[in-house]
Amino acid sequence: xxxxxxAAFRYGGLGRTRKGASPPIQTPTLFLWGDRDVALxxxxxxxxxxYVSDLTFRVFPGVSHxxxxxxxxxxxxxxxxxxxxxxxxxxxxINASGSGVGS
Numbered sequence: 015x016x017x018x019x020x021a022a023f024r025y026g027g028l029g030r031t032r033k034g035a036s037p038p039i040q041t042p043t044l045f046l047w048g049d050r051d052v053a054l055x056x057x058x059x060x061x062x063x064x065y066v067s068d069l070t071f072r073v074f075p076g077v078s079h080x081x082x083x084x085x086x087x088x089x090x091x092x093x094x095x096x097x098x099x100x101x102x103x104x105x106x107x108i109n110a111s112g113s114g115v116g117s
Contacts, residue, residue, distance in 0.1 A: 038067040044096045045069060046089060048077035070096060074105045085109075
């Protein structure tokens, strides 16, 4: 990751837009985010849907950057549903069923 930042600063990639818009990513994408992430604000996710045409985005309220450690049951349930082609539940749906945080 450090090399990405070095290259971005060196070649002017941060904060600049490229000439000619890139087409949206067509690969189905599951995007999971803890809203208490202190390293990366949830604001950094805003607008992602403009760049990923088949995006499933789920927020984990009260969970930090390490969602896989803090809510492994919910993460696994979402990944399993997504890979199976089923509807990915919201965190509150999983947590209410008792298979969320710490499972």
